[in-house]
Amino acid sequence: QSVLYEGESSLTDLALFVKRLSEKTLYHVPADGLNEVFDMTDNLPIIFVYINKDVQDEIVPVSELAKFELRGLAKVVVVDMDNEDCRSLAEGQGFSGKLPALGFKEDGAMTFFDQSKQWSADNVQSFIRSIVYPSDGLNSGSLSEMTYPTDLESHSDISMLADDVQKQDDQIAGAVLGLNKQEMELDHVPALLKHNFDKIVSADLKVVLFYLPFDHISMAFLREFGFAALTLARNFSEPNVMARVNCYDGTDLCAAENITVYPLMRIYRRGQSNQDYKGSLDFRSVIKAVKLLRLNSPIQLTSEEEVQRFMKGKHPQIFQNFTTSSVLYLTSAEETDNEQVFYNVAKSLSIITAFGVVHGDLSKSIAATYNVPVPSVVALHRNDPNQPIRVLNEKISELSLTDFVKNSLIASLPELTVMNLPTLYARRQPFAILFLDLSDQESMVTKETLTKLSTSGHFDNVIFCWMNAQAKTMGHKILSEYTWTATLPMMTVVNHDQGELFNYQPEQLTIEDTSEWLTRVVTKKVRPSKMLEYSKWVAPGPHYDFLDMIDEMEKQKAGALANDVWLQAEQHKRDQKTLGIPSAEADQEETQNIDREMREELLELQKSRIYSTSSKRQGGNIKQHLAASEPPPSRTHPHVEL
Known part of the structure; x- marks a missing residue:
């Protein structure tokens, strides 16, 4: 049979269409499986046809479309409603009403055919075409527009089909290509070469970006880096500390600086070892890092007023807009080991928060204010009204202090975002995610309830957080992967290490009921609602590992x-x-030969008349002597008595 392609005349669209022609279009449930078909996800619309044996002849309009028109554009699932399991799963999707019926799933949400309309070939096919070819002017078969709303999104799923196409189809490459028409703001980021590099970086503080002009990530970050420098120059009357090195032009300089990763932002301080920036590659994070580096943490605080202003983010200069926390170390004059650990961590994390140190009698006074012993590390989260003060007063190590500082930047019930996910995920603990509707009063009440639960101290091994799950949000997309239907607010526990997912949606989310359910989840007394699929995160196209x-x-x-x-x-x-x-092996072989010859001679002696006579004459004494001194030899192995 022939299938007509009416999409855009581009390699990407054609490759996608050809790839999907080879995929299965029509599924029958339960013949093709139950959960695997109902849980199926795809970039294409998935159309569900609900029938029983009495109306199975009425799905001809759908089957005709699936055969000739929907290949490569949609998938069709025929559900046998005479099967009890199928009926249960369909009701879980939200289906109710008479048969036959139609519904389609997109982004985890179900939309059903209006049953007040007559079931006819024209109405059914019109409903399906409205799904496959939306009414915003898309042409039949226009895959690139239907599946990928902008030119900046990835087409990585065709990479295996079109390996020979010399094109880097990834989001960053597309974004950089789309922004090439806009000139970069690099007036405040001077270019350095070998002849002026040492002089420039010998200043008190210099932040240098090393990049390659043909690397898409480098060019994306260079634009952000330049915009950060421009923002700092316009808003703050401070000398410029940012510069750049093109490692394609300055190969000798980058080799001398041992630059092996691109892009790389390196921090140079006079009299200190260099530090490589490991934060996010966006202009806000760069601005935050530069402003906090100017504080030159850790700061020596010598009065109660300085301590108070520092904890408010206003000493030695205003930095409260660049970090939500302040970290204070209270130490006695005798403490040296812990203080050195604190200094090391303060230098390595000075791009994310501010560090202060208090010594002597002043430290005791401040410790009394916060009701902590000396020595202690006190962190204040200025935007967390539920748990603003965090304390670390055990013997500190660089690892424990680093974790403490990073976690002090996160509220007791934070919103889960791409910025804090790495820090939270590094704890290797289950996530308790509250999906809510920010415009709904019940969701706000539930959020307060979960905040009390997170600060109760009963579930320190669980990470509590929340996500906005309103339509067209990241939270909505994630929730649609976790469950078919949901009424907000809803709570989900995700154990990434085990791949387990537990959904919880009571009529009212109370502290007592939620605490009881969460205890059962943690103690493995609840079966998972779903198992996450294991997948390996690799490059979007052909690559070298x-x-x-x-x-x-x-x-x-x-x-x-x-x-x-x-x-x-x-x-x-x-x-x-x-x-x-003679070799060692030869010596060993010679020794074994001598032993063998001696053994053979002894066996010959045993058979002789001399041995027999001697044994009869002295046997009683020999046996009596053996019995008195040691047990008779074991007969487990062959044994020769002499």
């Missing part, structure tokens, strides 16, 4: 080394044989 290549090279080196050792040993044996020098 350099880590695997390095591992393989190491294995080859180890194998070559073992082979060399074996060859040397064999050569040594040959050399000894040539010179007439």
Whole structure:
């Protein structure tokens, strides 16, 4: 059979269409499986046709469309409602009414055919075409517009089909390509070369970006870096501390600085070792890092007024707009080890928050204010009314203090975002996510309830957070992956290590009921609502896995080394044989031959008349002696008595 393609005349659209032609279009449930078909997700619309044996002839209009028109554009699932499991799953989707019926799933939400209309070929096909070809002017078969709303989104799912196409189809590459028409703001980011580099970076503070002009991520960050420098110059009367190095033009300079990763933002301070920036690559994060670096943490605080202003984010200059926390170390004069640890962590994390140190009698006075012992580390989260003060008063290490500082930047019930996800995920604990509607009063009440639960101290091994799940939000997309239908607010516990997902949606979310349910989840007394699929996060297109290549090279080196050792040993044996020098193996073999000859002689002696006469004459004494001194020898193995 032939299928007509009416999409855009571009390689991307055509490749997508050809790839999807080879995929299955029509599914029958339960014949093709139950949960796997109902849980199926795809970029294409999924149309569900609900029938029983009495109306199965009435799905001809749908089957005709699926055969000739929907291939590559949609998927059709025919559900046998005579099957009890199918009926239960369909009701879970929200289906109710008479048969036959139609519904389609898109972004996890279901829309059903208006049953007040007559079930006819024209009405049914009109409903399906309105799904596949929306009324915003898209042409039949226009895959790129239907599946990917903007030119900046990824077409990575065709990379395996079009490996030979010389095009980098990824979001960053597309974004950089789309922004190339806009000139970068680099007036406040001077270019450095080898002749002026050392002089420039010898200042008190210099932040340098090393990049490659043909690397898309480098160019994306260079634009953000330049905009950050422009923003700092316009809003703050401070000398410029930002510069850049093009490592394609300055290969000798980048080699001398041991630059092996691009892009790389490196921080230079006079009299201190260099520090590589490891934060987010957006202009706001860069501005925040530069402003906090100017504080030169840790700051020595010598009065109660300075401590109070520092904790409010106003000393030695106003920094409250760039970080939500202040970290204070209270120490006695005798403390040296912990203080050195604090200094090391303060230097490494000075791009995310401010650090202060208080010594002597002043530290005791401040400790009394916060009701903590000396020494202690006190962190104040200025935007968290529920748990503003966090304290670390055990013997600190760089690892424990680093975790403490990073977590002090997060509220007791934070909104889950791409910015704080890495920090939260690093705890390796289950997430308790509250999906809510910010415009709904009940959601706000539920949020307050969960805040009390998160600060109760009963579930320190669970990460509490929330997401806005209103339509067209990231939270809505995530929730649609977790469940078919939901009424907000709804709570979900996700254990990423185990791939387990637990959904909780009572009529009213109370502290007592939620605490009881959460306890059962943590103690493995509740079955998961869903298991997350395991997938490996790889590059969107053809790529080299350099880590695997390095591992393989190491294995080859180890194998070559073992082979060399074996060859040397064999050569040594040959050399000894040539010179007439007996080898260790030869000595061992000679010793074994001597032992064998002695054993044979002793066995011959045992058979002789001399041995027999001697045994009869002295046997009683020998046996009596053995019994008195030690147990008789075991007969488990062959034994010769002499």
